[in-house]
Amino acid sequence: MTSRLLTVFAHPVADSYPAAVMEAFHEPFRAAGHDVDVLDLHREEFDPRFTPEDHAHFWGGPVPPEIAEMHARVEAADRLAFVFPVYWWGMPALMKGWIERVFTGGWAYQYGSGVQDRGREPLSSLLRAVPTAVLGVGGSTRRTYEKYGYDDAMRTQIDVGTFAYCGLDDVESHLVYDVEGEHNAPNRDAGLRRAREIGVSFAAPDRTPRRAKDEHLRRRGVLAAGQARP
Numbered sequence: 402m403t404s405r406l407l408t409v410f411a412h413p414v415a416d417s418y419p420a421a422v423m424e425a426f427h428e429p430f431r432a433a434g435h436d437v438d439v440l441d442l443h444r445e446e447f448d449p450r451f452t453p454e455d456h457a458h459f460w461g462g463p464v465p466p467e468i469a470e471m472h473a474r475v476e477a478a479d480r481l482a483f484v485f486p487v488y489w490w491g492m493p494a495l496m497k498g499w500i501e502r503v504f505t506g507g508w509a510y511q512y513g514s515g516v517q518d519r520g521r522e523p524l525s526s527l528l529r530a531v532p533t534a535v536l537g538v539g540g541s542t543r544r545t546y547e548k549y550g551y552d553d554a555m556r557t558q559i560d561v562g563t564f565a566y567c568g569l570d571d572v573e574s575h576l577v578y579d580v581e582g583e584h585n586a587p588n589r590d591a592g593l594r595r596a597r598e599i600g601v602s603f604a605a606p607d608r609t610p611r612r613a614k615d616e617h618l619r620r621r622g623v624l625a626a627g628q629a630r631p
Contacts, residue, residue, distance in 0.1 A: 402606075405436040407478035411485045411496040413443050418580060418589060419538045423484040425596035426536060429604045438474060442495050449498020459506060461516045471503045480532045480603065481569070483559075487539040487576070490551045491558065500563060504528075509567040526568030532610065533564055534603050535574040536596065540581035552576060556617055565614045572613035575599055 408427070412419045427437050442449075454465045464472070475481070485496050492500075503509075506516060513522025537555065539546070546552040560572045577592035579585055602608060 403433075403435050404479035404604075405438065405477055406430050406480045406482060406604075407438045407440060407474055408482040408484060409440045409442065409496060409499060410483075411442045411493045411499075415444070417486075418592075419484060419486045422536060422538055422577060422592060422596045425593040426482065426484065426534075426600040426603075428597055429600040433604060435604065438478065440471075440474060442499055447495065447499055449495050449502065451498070451501055455502055455505075459516070464505065464508070465502075468503055468505065471499075472505075472508055475503070475528075478531060480534070482534040482536065482603075484536045485538070487537045487541075487555075491555060492537075504563070504567055524566075526566065528568035530568055530571050530610075532603065532608065533569045533572045534599065535559060535572065536577070536599065537575070538577045538580060538592070541579065543576075543578045546576065546578070553620065556613075560613045561617050570613050571610045573599075573603070573611050574613075 406427075408423060410420070410423055414420070423439075427439075430437050440447075448467075452465065454462070455468070458464055458468070483492070483496065485492050488494070491497070506512075506519075507527075509526075509528050511525045511527055512519045541551075555576075556574055560574055564570070564572050575595070577595060578588070580589045580592055
C-alpha cells in the first residue's frame with residue numbers, strides 16, 4: 402500500500418548539502434513507490450510574514466486562501482518531514498514562519514469551542530497524529546549540542562512545543578552534525594548514509610510509533626521509565 406509523504410524544506414540553494422540529505426531520506430520512499438510531495442519554501446516563494454489577514458483569522462476571521470492550500474497539502478499526507486539547516490540552534494525563519502502561518506487555530510489546535518475561549522478553556526490538539534520526522538543539518542559537533550543542551554532545547558521547542566502541542570505526538574528528531582567545509586567530507590558522506598537509514602526506518606510499514614512528549618519528559622526526569630502521562 403502506497404503512502405504520501407509531505408516534506409517541508411528550507412534552503413536557498415537547490416543543490417545544497419541539506420538538499421542532498423533530503424534526497425537521501427526520500428530514496429527509500431521513492432524506491433517503495435510512495436508519493437513524495439516536496440514543499441520547497443524557497444522555490445515556492447512562500448511568504449513567512451504573519452499578515453493582517455493571518456491576524457484576523459487568529460481572531461476568528463476566514464482562512465487566507467494560500468494557507469487553506471497548505472492545509473490541504475498537510476491533510477493529504479500520511480507522513481510529514483521537516484528538513485532544514487540549523488540556524489542559531491533552530492529552524493530557519495522561513496520554516497518557522499510557515500508553521501506560524503499554517504498551524505492555525507481551529508485547524509491545528511483550539512481552546513474550548515473557539516477563539517472566545519482562548520485563555521479560559523483547555524487546549525484541544527486537532528491534527529492527526531501522523532508520523533513526523535525532523536532532520537536538522539548542523540555545522541557544529543554532537544559534543545557542542547550535548548554540552549550546552551541545544552539538542553534538548555530543539556526537542557522542547559519543535560517536537561513538544563510545536564508538533565505535539567497540535568496533536569503530532571509521533572515525532573522522531575535527528576541531527577546530522579559537523580558538516581561544514583570540505584575537511585568534513587567524511588562526515589557529509591556519513592550524514593547521507595544516515596539520512597537513507599532514517600528514511601528506510603521511517604517508511605517501514607511496521608514502524609513503531611513514538612510518543613515524543615513522554616520521551617522528552619523522561620529524558621528530563623519528569624516521568625519515570627515506563628510511566629505515561631495520565
